[in-house]
Amino acid sequence: xxxxxxxxxxxxxxxxxxxxxxxxxxxxxxxxxxxxxxxxxxxxxxxxxxxxxxxxxxxxxxxxxxxxxxxxxxxxxxxxxxxxxxxxxxxxxxxxxxxxxxxxxxxxxxxxxxxxxxxxxxxxxxxxxxxxxxxxxxxxxxxxxxxxxxxxxxxxxxxxxxxxxxxxxxxxxxxxxxxxxxxxxxxxxxxxxxxxxxxxxxxxxxxxxxxxxxxxxxxxxxxxxxxxxxxxxxxxxxxxxxxxxxxxxxxxxxxxxxxxxxxxxxxxxxxxxxxxxxxxxxxxxxxxxxxxxxxxxxxxxxxxxxxxxxxxxxxxxxxxxxxxxxxxxxxxxxxxxxxxxxxxxxxxxxxxxxxxxxxxxxxxxxxxxxxxxxxxxxxxxxxxxxxxxxxxxxxxxxxxxxxxxxxxxxxxxxxxxxxxxxxxxxxxx
Numbered sequence: 001x002x003x004x005x006x007x008x009x010x011x012x013x014x015x016x017x018x019x020x021x022x023x024x025x026x027x028x029x030x031x032x033x034x035x036x037x038x039x040x041x042x043x044x045x046x047x048x049x050x051x052x053x054x055x056x057x058x059x060x061x062x063x064x065x066x067x068x069x070x071x072x073x074x075x076x077x078x079x080x081x082x083x084x085x086x087x088x089x090x091x092x093x094x095x096x097x098x099x100x101x102x103x104x105x106x107x108x109x110x111x112x113x114x115x116x117x118x119x120x121x122x123x124x125x126x127x128x129x130x131x132x133x134x135x136x137x138x139x140x141x142x143x144x145x146x147x148x149x150x151x152x153x154x155x156x157x158x159x160x161x162x163x164x165x166x167x168x169x170x171x172x173x174x175x176x177x178x179x180x181x182x183x184x185x186x187x188x189x190x191x192x193x194x195x196x197x198x199x200x201x202x203x204x205x206x207x208x209x210x211x212x213x214x215x216x217x218x219x220x221x222x223x224x225x226x227x228x229x230x231x232x233x234x235x236x237x238x239x240x241x242x243x244x245x246x247x248x249x250x251x252x253x254x255x256x257x258x259x260x261x262x263x264x265x266x267x268x269x270x271x272x273x274x275x276x277x278x279x280x281x282x283x284x285x286x287x288x289x290x291x292x293x294x295x296x297x298x299x300x301x302x303x304x305x306x307x308x309x310x311x312x313x314x315x316x317x318x319x320x321x322x323x324x325x326x327x328x329x330x331x332x333x334x335x336x337x338x339x340x341x342x343x344x345x346x347x348x349x350x351x352x353x354x355x356x357x358x359x360x361x362x363x364x365x366x367x368x369x370x371x372x373x374x375x376x377x378x379x380x381x382x383x384x385x386x387x388x389x390x391x392x393x394x395x396x397x398x399x400x401x402x403x404x405x406x407x408x409x410x411x412x413x414x415x416x417x418x419x420x421x422x423x424x425x426x427x428x429x
Contacts, residue, residue, distance in 0.1 A: 039301035076234035076320030079221040125196040134261035135196035149179030159207040184411040205243035210317040231321035241277035272296035279343040288350045293360030304361040338371035346379040350401035357409040
C-alpha cells in the first residue's frame with residue numbers, strides 16, 4: 001500500500017510540474033545575481049590527469065573523456081546493444097497544407113513485440129523543393145497533432161500529461177488538442193524558408209513520470225533479472241536522446257532529405273535532451289537548445305533559479321542515479337554545462353534564453369555558451385567573443401549562437417527566425 005501511494009504521489013507530482021508554466025519563479029530560490037556563490041569552472045582543455053590540451057588531436061581524447069564522464073555521472077550510459085526497428089509508413093500526402101508541403105507519417109516499431117514501444121514520426125517537406133532539403137528535428141510534448149492544426153495528423157496514442165485546457169484528458173490526446181502548440185513550431189514559416197521539419201512525441205520513448213522505468217523503452221535493454229537501470233545507466237533524458245538518433249536513422253533513408261544537414265532542436269527539458277543527443281551523435285549538423293536551464297545549458301555552479309537538488313527531486317527519472325549524489329554539492333560536480341556544449345564542437349550550437357525565464361537562469365545559459373569558447377577556438381571556429389551578455393533581442397551568431405529575447409519560457413516566431421538565419425549562415429558556408 002505504501003509503495004502504491006508513493007507511485008501515485010510521484011505520478012501526480014510529475015503531472016502537476018509538467019502542466020505548470022516553467023517560467024514561474026518558485027519561492028525559496030535565488031534570483032539575485034549578487035547572491036550567486038563564488039565558483040571555479042572546470043577547464044574543458046585540461047584532462048583528468050592534468051594534461052593541457054593544445055591540439056585538435058588531443059581534443060579527441062579529451063572529448064571522449066568528457067562524454068564518458070557526463071554519461072557516468074549525469075545522464076547515464078546509453079546501452080550499446082542494437083534493438084531491431086521496423087519502419088511502417090502510415091500516411092503520406094504530396095498536397096498537404098494547401099499544396100505547400102509533403103506530409104509523411106511513419107511509425108518506427110521498436111523491438112519485436114507488436115505491442116511494444118513505437119515512435120510516430122511526423123515529417124513535413126516543402127513541396128516546391130527541387131532536391132534534398134535540410135530539416136529541423138525535435139521532439140514535442142503533447143503529440144504530433146499539437147504542432148499544427150492540420151486535421152490529417154494522426155492523434156497521439158501515447159501517455160500524455162493531463163491538461164484539459166489543451167484538450168488532453170485521461171492522459172490521452174483529443175481533437176481539441178490539434179494545433180495547441182503551433183506557435184512553438186511555425187511549420188509554415190520553416191517550409192517557406194526551404195526547410196523540412198520532423199517531430200515525434202517524447203512520451204513515445206518514455207512517458208514523463210517516475211514509475212521506476214517500466215513503461216518506456218528501458219526494459220528492452222535490461223539484463224536477465226534486471227528491473228531498473230543501474231546508478232550509472234540512462235534515465236529518461238538519455239532515452240529521449242536515443243529516440244532522436246533513431247529518428248535520424250530513418251531520415252537518412254529518405255532521398256528527399258539532406259541527412260548531412262539535420263538541425264536538432266529542443267525546448268526546456270527537451271532542450272537538455274537536444275544537447276545530450278547532439279553530444280552523443282555527431283551526425284547532427286547543428287544543435288539548438290531553447291530555454292534548457294538547469295541540467296541543460298545553464299551553469300550548475302551558479303545555483304541561480306532551479307537547482308540541481310530541485311531538479312533531481314522533482315524529476316528523479318530524468319538523470320541517472322549517480323547524479324543525485326551531487327544534491328546541494330554543485331561544486332563537487334566534475335563538469336559543468338559549458339563542457340556539455342564544448343563536446344558538440346566544432347559543430348554550430350545555438351543557446352537561447354528568455355528575459356522573464358529566471359528559473360532557467362538566462363545569464364548561466366549565456367555563460368555556458370561563452371565558456372565553451374576555448375574549445376571552439378582550438379578547433380578553428382569562432383566562439384562568442386565577449387563575456388558580456390548581449391542586449392535583449394540582439395542575437396549574436398558565430399559558430400556559437402546566443403540570444404535572450406523578451407518574454408517568458410516558450411518558443412516564439414522570434415526564436416524561429418533566429419534559428420533559420422543561423423542554419424542559413426552555416427549551411428551557405
